[in-house]
Amino acid sequence: MEGLTIDFPPLPLPQGREYFVLRCDGQTRNVSLHDYDAIFAIPGLYEEVFRERLRCESGEVVSRAISFISAYKGMSIGSFRLLEIGAGNGVVGQELRRVGVGHLIGLDVSNIACEAAWRDRSTVYDDYIVADLDCLNEDMDRWLRKKIFNGLVAVASLGFADVAASAFRRALSFIQPKAFVAVTIKEDFLRGDDRTGFSQVFGDLRQNGFKQVFWERHIHRFSTSNEPIYYITLVLTNLT
């Protein structure tokens, strides 16, 4: 990107503590990879850091999953009415539109993410809600329930300091009974010894009639010290 440089520290850091060194306008500062507000505030910086430098491909993987579920359910992608949680600046939403999703509402806790989505991808979302899924007010809860979503999407937004398992459960309550759920999630959060609560949420979904119809392990991105970070793309749908 013109006018700024991005460098990664040489030492391996745990996911959640990674950062990059940003030199911009004669100033140098460390920016945490989880400081989305700082990143979204600069047009193109999220794309440069995550997609170009750290080779994140989650958007493409989830689009494949959406095409799969369309064929599986015998529904056109145009008939999908999706809620995308932790939507960020719309990189994933853009992919969902590219494959033909008919109706798309983004939701994110960050006002700066919302502004970045309208700034950089003004035609992607039908609506974009700024709200914390952990503490939605009643009006917003009611509004979301009326939207008749037939799918929920969460890409790289579950866990760490982002959408917690309890907040994800809340989002699940907004979708229709036969809807599908498509997520990309760190593989550790699906293991039996997981402590984040996500493994339990997916177990409960299966207990409630959801069937896992798509599973793909993939490199979500590379770490700042160039190690692959694996995520799972999962799609579950309720057949009962």
Ligand SMILES: C[S@@+](CC[C@H](N)C(=O)[O-])C[C@H]1O[C@@H](n2cnc3c(N)ncnc32)[C@H](O)[C@@H]1O
């Ligand atoms: C890693 S970013 C992913 C952005 C986008 N899904 C992508 O893959 O490009 C995680 C996003 O989740 C949002 N987020 C974190 N906690 C949230 C919450 N409680 N409710 C809604 N969004 C949240 C953050 O603001 C951030 O935009």
